[in-house]
Amino acid sequence: MQQGDLVSPFASARTRLVNGTISKPAVDWEQRYRRTVIAGDTLATALVAGAIGNFFGARDAADWHEKWVILAFGTELLVLGALAAGRSWAPAVLGQGAEEFRRLGRSLFAATVVLALGGIALTSRNIKLWIFVAIPAIALVTMTVRYLLRLWLHKQRKEGQCLRPVLAAGSPATVRDLIARTRKSPHLGWRVEAVCTPDGIGPDGGHLDGVPVVGRLADVAGHVRRDGYRVVAVTPDPHWSPDGLQRLAWNLEGSDADMVVAPVLMEVAGPRLHVDAVLGIPLLRVSMPAFTGGRRAVKEVVDRLGAALLLLLFAPLMLGVALLVLADSRGGVLYSQRRVGKDGREFTIVKFRTMVAGAHGARSALADRDEGAGLLFKVRRDPRVTRVGAVLRRYSLDELPQLVNVLTGSMSLVGPRPPLPEESAAYGPDIRRRLLVKPGLTGLWQISGRSDLPWGEAVRLDLRYVEDWSLALDAVILWKTLRAVLQGRGAY
Structure with a gap:
């Protein structure tokens, strides 16, 4: 890194050398980005609730529960509680895909329902203002803030920062496909930094498409614990039997790594995929696409x-x-x-x-x-x-x-x-x-x-x-x- 280069504020001081470049553990910037999102949601909610309360507040209300200060503060607490309960701040969904905004929308809808029920119970005359003006305004502002933060994050990722270091483990052909996809779409936040193959030998002299082959499939957990990879991407290979995947999951317990398994299925994702436990067996259920309803x-x-x-x-x-x-x-x-x-x-x-x-x-x-x-x-x-x-x-x-x-x-x-x-x-x-x-x-x-x-x-x-x-x-x-x-x- 040259003197004067800008460094992301989400980057960590702890680094390791990968292929001659500096790689930063994802767990640090992930937590900082999550805290930034939470701060953005909190500030946006407070500003909207405060502005609406000041502008429309019932200053001459006779009862305490109709005063704008109580309603504004209560609305903010309700919204933030709904966001936390709806797992809208989970690191896995922040910065990519529609799931982040889906959870945000569901949480705000839940807050609206609770607010409406609370207004009925307290017989508040001003509750309609908060249901039909405050919550939609909060939704608009928070989604805009989230989107702007996402744009910034994607820009950092295109510059090689704020990426999750990935250890890919599987057959050379499927790992090569994963490497190509991550390089084509850096905004998704993955960078394959190491590979484990069945024989531990890369087809390109110890490398696979420029990524070092560090060992065999049986060595995955050891490399994760030693080098601190954030994601273990398991791609199809005959080695990965149910028992083998279960042992790998056990061996990764206590590490910071997420284990991601690519199912040998059609390209189906999003709300159609569900994991069900039937007779103690985890099954991946693919629901039918919704063309009506x-x-x-x-x-x-x-x-x-x-x-x-x-x-x-x-x-x-x-x-x-x-x-x-x-x-x-x-x-x-x-x-x-x-x-x-x-x-x-x-x-x-x-x-x-x-x-x-x-x-x-x-x-x-x-x-x-x-x-x-x-x-x-x-x-x-x-x-x-x-x-x-x-x-x-x-x-x-x-x-x-x-x-x-x-x-x-x-x-x-x-x-x-x-x-x-x-x-x-x-x-x-x-x-x-x-x-x-x-x-x-x-x-x-x-x-x-x-x-x-x-x-x-x-x-x-x-x-x-x-x-x-x-x-x-x-x-x-x-x-x-x-x-x-x-x-x-x-x-x-």
């Missing part, structure tokens, strides 16, 4: 109301875009195209026109310039795209009219990408699972690279959304879409 009804309501509000909000912008499209080239303002929606039903999608008139007929002349993967047709510098159209595509402004499709029910705000009929006709049985839900105005593909994504990766993300959908995941995707659109990367 209460949560889907909520999603439907959010889609319709959200589309209506966004159409009103963006009406002036859409009018301006329409005038620019007309002034830039000959042709209509809107472009319609048949797409395939839920259960294979076709519908007409509406966009602002971004190409010259008759562009579809000229597609065959560009076949040799196709840069799309799989079934997609993409040309990075498509000569058919107009000057205004290039700007609209870069910032996804051409897709604003699709809010009408959301409002009428053929699309959703969040979902898989809507395919063309000829594209859908070539789907195999596995890819056709994308059609089990409505296509979306945005989705995992939108926030993960857009047109720069390889075909296989785009399909994997769409299928992951279908399998692991949740309201919290939708909220995270909508939030990240704004940043993806403003950056304008991967759109052409």
Whole structure:
């Protein structure tokens, strides 16, 4: 490290040398980051409760339980207690995935219920203010603070700090896949620093993709205790029998390491995975994906109301875009195209026109310039795209009219990408699972690279959304879409 380099405030003074670089134990920065999150939640809750109490407080209340000071202080204690009881500050969920915001939302909902019941019991006349104004305001502020802290944490991780040192143990092929995934997504917070293989020998002269092979699978616990790895990632290998995994778990007791086992299953995660104990046997239960029910009804309501509000909000912008499209080239303002929606039903999608008139007929002349993967047709510098159209595509402004499709029910705000009929006709049985839900105005593909994504990766993300959908995941995707659109990367 050069003199003058900045060091994360979450870093520890205790270090060890790994591959010539300084590695810091994750347990120190994890606790500091957790304390920062708790302080942020506490401060945000206090500020919101105090501000609302000062502004709306019943200063002339006759009874003590209606005074704003008591209600503000009680609301803050209730919210913080609910966050603690809901394990919203667990280190395992802080800084990654939708689970952090899911727990935060559940805890705040529980606080709302308790507050409502308390108001009924105390016959408080001011309780509605705290239920319908204070708690939603607290939710908005705390989620914003959490998101800003997460952005900072992800920036540190991209710079090689605030990473959990991982010891990977399994077959060389599965460990190599894990190493590749962690390097591709450093924001997840893992860095594989050592590997144990069945024979303790690396295929690259004691290394596996640049990571040192430190021993055999039977040596994992000893290396963890000696070198202080934070995560033990067990990947598939015939060595890992039930007895072997149980012995490893026993040997890791008392260390700071979390043992993570990769199940040999489909890519299913999130709320569909449950661990049940049946007859003393731990079983991983995979529940069926939810395509109907209460949560889907909520999603439907959010889609319709959200589309209506966004159409009103963006009406002036859409009018301006329409005038620019007309002034830039000959042709209509809107472009319609048949797409395939839920259960294979076709519908007409509406966009602002971004190409010259008759562009579809000229597609065959560009076949040799196709840069799309799989079934997609993409040309990075498509000569058919107009000057205004290039700007609209870069910032996804051409897709604003699709809010009408959301409002009428053929699309959703969040979902898989809507395919063309000829594209859908070539789907195999596995890819056709994308059609089990409505296509979306945005989705995992939108926030993960857009047109720069390889075909296989785009399909994997769409299928992951279908399998692991949740309201919290939708909220995270909508939030990240704004940043993806403003950056304008991967759109052409």
